[in-house]
Amino acid sequence: MKKGINTRCLHIDENEENFENYGSISYPIYQTATYAHQGIGKSTGYDYTRLQNPTRNQLEKVVANLEEGLDAFALSSGMAAITLLMELFKPNDHLIVESDLYGGSIRLFDNISKKNGIDFTYLDCTTDDIEKHIKENTKAIYIETPTNPMMNVSDINKISKIAKKHNCILIVDNTFLTPYFQNPLNLGADVVVHSGTKFLGGHNDTLAGFLVTNNEEIQEKLRFLIKTTGAGLAPFDCWLILRGIKTLGIRMEKSQQNAIDIANFLKEQDVVTDVFYPGLPEHKGYDIIKKQARGFGAMLTFNVDSKEHAYEILEKVRMIKFAESLGGVETLITYPTTQTHADVPEEKRLKNGITPRTLRLSVGIEDSKDLIDELKNVFKSLS
Structure with a gap:
C-alpha cells in the first residue's frame, strides 16, 4: 500500500528489520571521490562519484518516489538540471516554451540553447493556441505552473494531450508547488524539473537541481548525460537536501x-x-x-x-x-x-x-x- 507523502519524505521501502549503515537515522554522507574494488568484475556497485554515489542515489530515490517517477537525477543547481535537459535536443529542434518563465531559464534558452541550434517559440501557455504553433520539428513543450513571477496556471493534462498528439514531450517545472502539492507526471508530463535549492532544500543553505521522468528512453539518455557532463550533486549537498525534504x-x-x-x-x-x-x-x-x-x-x-x-x-x-x-x-x-x-x-x-x-x-x-x-x-x- 502506498504510504502518505509526509511518510515518504522520511522513509523509502523500509521496515523495522532494516539496519543498513549501522542503523544511522540520518543517511550517511559518502564523502569520497572514488571506490576500491577487490578485483576485475568485483565492483561494489560504485566506481567514481561523478558516476554514482550512495548519498546521491538515496536522494534520487526519495525525489523519484515523491514525484511518482521512474528515476530522478540530482544536479548541482536548478540551472544545471535544465542545461542537462537541453542536451536531449539537437540543432534544428524546436521547443514551445512558456513566456513567463524564471529569467535564468530564458537567459539559458536565448543565449546558450539558441547558439547550439535549438529554436524556441514563447507563448502564454494559459491562453495561446499551442497546437497552432507546433511544427514538424517541434520536440517538446516546456512550462512552469504556476509561473515565475506572475503566477499563471497552465492545465497540465490538457497540454499533455496536445504534446502526445504531436509526438512531443511535456516538461513541467514544478519548483513552486513541489511534489507535496502537485505531481505533473501523473497528469501526463514526461519530465519534471526542480530547483532543489528552493522548497525541497528549504533552508537557503545549498544549491541543487532535479530532473524526474517516468519515460524509460528519457531515463537512459539522462543517466548517460549526467555521468558524461559531470554536473551531479556533491554528497554533502545531497545530504542537506535529504535533511530539508524531511520537513517538506x-x-x-x-x-x-x-x-x-x-x-x-x-x-x-x-x-x-x-x-x-x-x-x-x-x-x-x-x-x-x-x-x-x-x-x-x-x-x-x-x-x-x-x-x-x-x-x-x-x-x-x-x-x-x-x-x-x-x-x-x-x-x-x-x-x-x-x-x-x-x-x-x-x-x-x-x-x-x-x-x-x-x-x-x-x-x-x-x-x-x-x-x-x-x-x-x-x-x-x-x-
Whole structure:
C-alpha cells in the first residue's frame, strides 16, 4: 500500500528489520571521490562519484518516489538540471516554451540553447493556441505552473494531450508547488524539473537541481548525460537536501497558510493595485489549480501603485529580507525587474506583466501576524 507523502519524505521501502549503515537515522554522507574494488568484475556497485554515489542515489530515490517517477537525477543547481535537459535536443529542434518563465531559464534558452541550434517559440501557455504553433520539428513543450513571477496556471493534462498528439514531450517545472502539492507526471508530463535549492532544500543553505521522468528512453539518455557532463550533486549537498525534504510537508503547509493570510491582507491595502496568488478564488487559474494540485503554494506576486513605493518597500523591510531566491523558511521579497528577470528584455518583461511596480514574495514559516504587522508598518511609512 502506498504510504502518505509526509511518510515518504522520511522513509523509502523500509521496515523495522532494516539496519543498513549501522542503523544511522540520518543517511550517511559518502564523502569520497572514488571506490576500491577487490578485483576485475568485483565492483561494489560504485566506481567514481561523478558516476554514482550512495548519498546521491538515496536522494534520487526519495525525489523519484515523491514525484511518482521512474528515476530522478540530482544536479548541482536548478540551472544545471535544465542545461542537462537541453542536451536531449539537437540543432534544428524546436521547443514551445512558456513566456513567463524564471529569467535564468530564458537567459539559458536565448543565449546558450539558441547558439547550439535549438529554436524556441514563447507563448502564454494559459491562453495561446499551442497546437497552432507546433511544427514538424517541434520536440517538446516546456512550462512552469504556476509561473515565475506572475503566477499563471497552465492545465497540465490538457497540454499533455496536445504534446502526445504531436509526438512531443511535456516538461513541467514544478519548483513552486513541489511534489507535496502537485505531481505533473501523473497528469501526463514526461519530465519534471526542480530547483532543489528552493522548497525541497528549504533552508537557503545549498544549491541543487532535479530532473524526474517516468519515460524509460528519457531515463537512459539522462543517466548517460549526467555521468558524461559531470554536473551531479556533491554528497554533502545531497545530504542537506535529504535533511530539508524531511520537513517538506509541514513547511509547505505553514508557508501556504501564511501566503493565504498575506494575500488577503494585500488585497485590502490602498498602495497595492494587484495581487497574484492562485489560492484566491478570483485568480484566473484557481479552478485549474484546484483540479490538478493539492494546494496553492507559498509564492505570491503583487503590484504597488508606483515604482517609488516599490523601492521604499524594499529599503524598509527588516524581518522580511530583500533577497533573490525563494522556498526557504525565511520570508523573502524580490524585485524581478533588477533581480530574477534582469536579463529578460524589457519589452518581454512588460508583455508578461512584470513592471517596475512588481514585487514577489516567497512566504516563510514565521507567524503570519508578525509578517503582516511588518508590511502594515512599512506601508504606513511610505512617503
